[in-house]
Amino acid sequence: MIAETVCSAVSAAGLGIAAVTAYRKRFLAAFRIAAYSLIPVGLVMTGVVGWLADTAFSPTAWIGFGLLGGAWVLLATTRAVERRRGGTRAERKAARAARSETAVAPTASAPSLGPATRPTTAPRTTGASDDFSDIEAILKKHGI
Template sequence: MIAETICSAVSAAGLGIAAVTAYRKRFLSAARIAAYSLVPIGLVLTGAVGWAVDTAFSPTAWLGFGLLGGAWLMFLGTRAVERRKGIVGRKERRAAKAAGREAVAPAASAPSLGTAARPAGRSAAKPASAPKAGAADDFSDIEAILKKHGI
């Protein structure tokens, strides 16, 4: 009974604040305040407040919540022990370790240009000058793009 009275008082106070806000020509805020202030009285009229009060002061409900909490703690404890001891997922871990040892693309670390791709005029002794020319080509491409956009 007292919960319904408190909810009704909160709703009445909220509607009063909404009226004052509307008087100050803040209609959008007043409508929002009025909507929030109607929620407690709506909960009273639907019976949700009575159910919540009956549940909050019921020893049987608290015993049920305690049992649910204990079951949840037992579940978490058994999962922690399983992970620590390695009971669950042993086969999956072995498969993951085996997959981790093998390279995804074993030839990925090989050079992309082989000896057949080199021009006939270049010797194998000049790879040091090739990166400098490649770097200059990269910057010239960037400069061309910037000039194109007027930067």
């Protein structure tokens, strides 16, 4: 009952402000204010305000909202931990299996193509190889 009275008063005040705005020759703003001021009365007539008022003063509803919030926090926390760890246990196991499949076979002892035929010193034909000398030094430093 109180909620309906408050909504009606807000609508009446909004319509009054819209009338003053229209009197000042600002018709577009007046129509916009009138539209906003009719929303509370429309909500009262559809029963939304009564439902909201019953929900707002219901301890059961607040406990339900608290449980929904707690569930959301738990889900968000588990997702964050899962991302930090790198996925679920099954995903990590599959990643380990994929890594072991791509590893070099332990039974291969010699290359199948034979000995290397690359010369130990490459002839320098252009100045472009000087550009890569820094990169080669970094790779050698890291054992690559």
